[in-house]
Amino acid sequence: MVETRHVSKTYQTGPVAFQALDDVSFKIQDGEFVAIMGPSGSGKSTLMHILGALDTPTSGTYLLDDKDVSTLNDDELADIRKDKIGFVFQSFNLLPRTTVLKNVMLPLLYAGVERSEREARAAEALTAAGLDPEHFHHLSNQLSGGQIQRVAIARALVNNPTLILADEPTGNLDTKTGEVVLATFERLNKDHGRTIILITHEAEVAEHADRIIFVRDGKIVEDRKTHRIESNHE
Ligand SMILES: Nc1ncnc2c1ncn2[C@@H]1O[C@H](COP(=O)(O)OP(=O)(O)O)[C@@H](O)[C@H]1O
Ligand SMILES: [Mg+2]
DSSP, X not given: OEEEEEEEEEEEETTEEEEEEEEEEEEEOTTOEEEEEOOTTSSHHHHHHHHTTSSOOSEEEEXXXXXXXXXXXXXXXXXXXXXXXXXXXXXXXXXXXXXXXXHHHHHXXXXXXXXXXXXXXXXXXXXXXXXXXXXXXXBGGGSOHXXXXXXXXXXXXXXOOSEXXXXXXXXXXXXXXXXXXXXXXXXXXXXXXXXXXXXXXXXXXXXXXXXEEEEETXXXXXXXXXXXXXXXXX
16 A cells, blocks of 8 residues: 655755765555664655655655555645644644643544544544544643654544554653553454554564564665564464
């Protein structure tokens, strides 16, 4: 469902051109759990913005469900982001003096879903993300880091996207809380069949996926299955 063909991205800052992605080609099938791993500055976020249809390559082709994203107009791109893709960022940007439930209902408001259904679907997404119902009516600034990240995951799930893109989702969390969040992604993949692309600079985080695509200086240097999937098949 996700395919890049010779994707390159060059940033032009005044007279200086910087190539953040260099001839990146891969395919990710529906239902895969893939980590994109590389050091800081290797082009991971640039790649995620392209995969999320938030940005376009300078050259090469990005196909989402066999459609060349560069041929879509702004309305079609907005529809894709609204219906197909859920984003989880490192800085979660929840509305502070707003309840957990309302934060998760918000994307559905933009999507034109009526109130009672917004509330039901937000509660369902929060449950899927593993947040205890006792927190649903708390204000988001009253939550712990791990709880906030669960709300951010719920917000990414509420539109029922087939593809979840998470950019360093455990970057601001302690190890134990990070493990809980990663277990949530594993469950969403294994039990709910969501395709997950997890971006990280940490090997221990990447090992939670079934496959790791390694990037360095904007290039793919390795693409392999993890031990997790090998041991699952034994
Ligand atoms: N908008 C931009 N303009 C110019 N350079 C950028 C821009 N965004 C990212 N870069 C540069 O591209 C490189 C890759 O950045 P990024 O994709 O954010 O890497 P990562 O997420 O792996 O840390 C970095 O050197 C960064 O400074
Ligand atoms: Mg980044």
